[in-house]
Amino acid sequence: MLNRRQVLATGISIVALAPCAAPVFASTDLRGQLVQGTLMRGRTQPDARVWLDGRQLNLTTNGDFVFGFGYDRTNPATLKIQRAGEAAEEQKITLAKRDYKIQRISGLPDKFVDPPASVLARIAQEDKLIGAARAIDTDEAWFAGEFDWPVKGPMTGVYGSQRILNGVPKRPHFGVDIAAGEGTPIHAPIGSIVAMAEPDLYFTGGTVILDHGRGVSSSYLHMSRLDVKVGDRLAKGDVIGAIGKTGRATGPHLCWRLNWFQERLDAALVVPHA
Ligand SMILES: [Zn+2]
Known part of the structure; x- marks a missing residue:
């Protein structure tokens, strides 16, 4: 069951945190909210093998692993863990459905709602860059730590x-949209390596992608x-750039x-709620 927990200053309510995952396996810690759109983080023995829905996950050298589910995931997932010399254990993971809002935005330039044919090749090229940055599977365990908000605001x-x-x-x-004045610094929410830093993408303007290890990116x-530039290693709190309204933004x-x-x-x- 979901509860409505918090109404922010803007009047937008957010889905409250459903119960954390119960411990499902002996010697395996699994953390996350059991709702659509969730990031689930776990740790087992470094020499164990882990599969989600039949796909084997790479663990970090400490045995940390991670996976997530999209906004419309409805069917239960199967997590399988096999520790060295033991029989495999399997567990179903069932997510609570969420109610999503409808948001109307008007007054955008037409070129952002219906891009002209002349920019479609550019958009496709940028999508490739973004997809490649999100496909990186780095052996780092930053994702297992505690995320902070990159900026504070409504x-x-x-x-x-x-x-x-x-x-x-x-x-x-x-996304999660956070309003703040132009030029307000944006901070790395957790340790990372810069996977993409593009000053002028068509839809998203100045855009940075941070890699937090094992496929987790923000x-x-x-x-x-x-x-920042591609390859920079960042600690939590490091400034990556500043708030703006480049690309499709009002x-x-x-x-x-x-x-x-x-x-x-x-x-x-994944961030604390005030
Ligand atoms: Zn947004």
């Missing part, structure tokens, strides 16, 4: 909401300034996104 957009742009239904919004959109804000490989997750589920 939340003006939530994960999963159906977007209607200038009256045209579009795919859901997968994205920072519409930035006015980038202070005002200065950060659109913050969380991924497990190509699965789009809800970043609001």
